[in-house]
Amino acid sequence: MNIIILGAGKVGSYLTEDLADEGYDILVIDRDKEVLDKLLASNDVMGIVGDGRDPEVLLDANVGSCDLFIAITLSDDVNLIASTIAKKLGAKNIIIRLREAKYINQREIIEDITSASRIINPEMIAAKDIQRALKYSHALNVEGFFDDQAIMMELVISKDSVLAGAKIMDLNAYSYDYHTLIGIVNNKGKVVIPHGSYVLEEGEKIYIIGAKEGVDRFYKKEVVDRIEIRNVLIIGAGAISTHLTELLLDRGFEVTVVDIDRKRAELISEKFSDAIVINADGSDPDVLEEVRVESFDAMVCLTGMDEENILISLLGEKYGIEKIIAKVNRTKLLKMTGILDIDTTFTPKRVASDVINRIIRSKENARGQSITSLYRLEDDQVEVIEFAAIEHSDILNKKLKDLKIREDTLIACIKHEELDGRMEVASGESMISLGDRVLVITTNHSFQTIDDIVE
Template identity: 25%
Template sequence: MKLIIAGAGDMGVHLSKLLAGENFDCTLIDDDNERLADVGANCDVMTMVASPTSLRALSDAGAAESDLYIAVTPDETTNITSAAIAKALGARKTVARIDNFEYIDPTLPDVFPKMGVDSMIYPEVFAARDIINGLKMSWVRQRWDVFDGELVLLAIKMRTCSQILDTPLKDLCGPDDPYHIVAIKRGNETVIPGGWDTVEDGDLCYFMTTKEYIPYIRQIVGKEDYDDVRNVMVMGGDKAAVRVAHTIPEYMNLKIIERDEARCYRLNELINKRNVMIIHGDGRDMSLLRDENIANTQAFVALTGNAETNILACLAAKRRGVRKTVAQVENVDYISMAESLDIGTIINKKIIAAGHIYQMLLANNVSNVKFFMTANADVAEFLVAENSKVTRKPVKDLGLPKGITIGGLLRDGHGLLVSGNTQIQPGDSVMVFSHDVNLRKIEKLFT
């Protein structure tokens, strides 16, 4: 499969490393020779020094034969133009990174497919969605609604107060129980658990359940003393903060603290909501945080462009009693450090966007791909085809490859948890959690 990526910035480099590592024929285009030199030395990808909007350059790069053209330069106009040219040359699919929410506003006409841009990626929208999902449940590290909320995947940190520690999963997650533990992150290791595995203090466990049993999950993991989030502080007024402000529930109060005075004025123009306040100041200033009543704040979100600042600010907020902290960590090398410091929820826009782009490389029966960086795992929804391998035997007899588990499925519009005795049927939509297994290999089981 042939791929072309335009733009050797953070996202372009991350995608190049991800896709080249899976043996795609990948070419990276940028007009900066130094940026490309660094990439070529670190991963197996072909590089080309050229303008992404050059017709000759895209022709020479093989746009006509490409399966996917990805434009992720810092300039959205360049990305849209580049993707449109690639499509006109014959690229099968094109995707462009943008910075203007209007282009993906569902209330406005979608004109871009006619121009040759099949999909648009606005990373800050994806990041805001993950942040809001996390804020809705203060005791959860991550939440992901599967099949439009028919099933829910919850990542929860285990503490000594949990009722399910040190008990084999076969005694906890039977066919009739209202949840499954589909993965466990223990230290630097991710485990796809079997019946004899146990949950230990400090584990990050991934629970698959249905909405009505979320209160039960909260009870058995000992998180009932966590206050629901009502007051939120955000440090940094970037585009992700704007999207958070526009999508935050009305019952939450949001304060955005921004150092740049001009940006504060701009934020006041962009955000006109009664439950959102813009404050000019430094979010690292403890006296300012005390004045803004951090003692009565349930969630602190650090969204500056500096990973170290965000991590330290979250640690300071935790010392002040804030239980729910979210840090934007764009430097992938810092993610493991943030995890070891028990920061809470970690947001990385590159990895979030990569999941949406990766989905375009899979078959039409695969949707809603998400990369869980904390567990080094992928989750995806697979539509089961007639006569596919997974329909021939109950799940326990399928001989699924090590490193994957089926957490649940959607049948006739209803979410169902999957046990070893479940018989998957054609037309089911199945949620698969995989660790160190290529999704392109898994999709063969469902086609």
């Protein structure tokens, strides 16, 4: 696959390194020669110095023959103009990074103009990930599917869990109460798609998947000593903080934002009247004591400096805050110092790169329009694939119990597009109809169409 990346900033550079490791043919365009040379020196990719809005630059890059054009500079205007020209010149697929509300709110118009495969907002993606981490404080990982109608959550089976020592087949009634399935089990690194005879053990990592409401109820039942987070302190009032504050307020959280920059503090205060906004230095212990930091259930450190976020996190630990999340772009800094558990941090550029990589993998693996999205979990041992049920499929309108589904595969959820998008957790009685979207979990890496799920 030939990929052109416009923009060699933090996200563009991380994405380039990520995709180069995957073996793709990559060309990077950036106006800053010094930044571009640094990226080229450490990666086996090509580069052109120039303005992505200049048709001559895009012609030099042979954009008309590329499989994917990714516009990911810091400027929405540059990304939009460059993508429009790239499409006119023949780029097959386009991904655009847009952040400004005036564009995001007109997503359909932008997609129509550019024929974009995907419009991404890294800050919004990061905010959603943080919001999930706060809601499910004991979950190791949470992924959303079908526009978050379905949720997959990774948990560890505790000693007192009903699941410990039970066979999957004996838990059918228990699982049915929550409309969930156990889709993946990781026992000390050995990953399996469990079936009825599988006996669950204490300490195993499991992935529960189902309708959002059912997974919520399962989580509350399974994690008895969970932290109920309602009161959140956010240090830093940048773009991620803005999205996160909105998400949290919409879900009934109490939010306090602290930022040393008066203008940023005023902007977020004007936007969210229900949030408490304080113009002060969130890294100052005296300020933290004044805001009664020990009274918060969670702290999210989102300043523009890694070192500052680490320092504030350490102060939060000292005050006994149960849940601390820190934005850290230079993850090597954490690994070298060993200051914080890496699981308490997140990297926006990596979040955006993961989303784009997922889109690329789904397109590369697809035949026709069958695969619409592809996720990889557990060090790429498991694939979670969204299929579209297309014409001439052999599995249409048949009960799942009558199909000879592969042992390494589980049909988890079905979204019935013809029934107003109703989402169903799959059972033996379920049937797949033309146009449905189907979520499949498998350890097989060769699936190309939905018919590959049967032997």
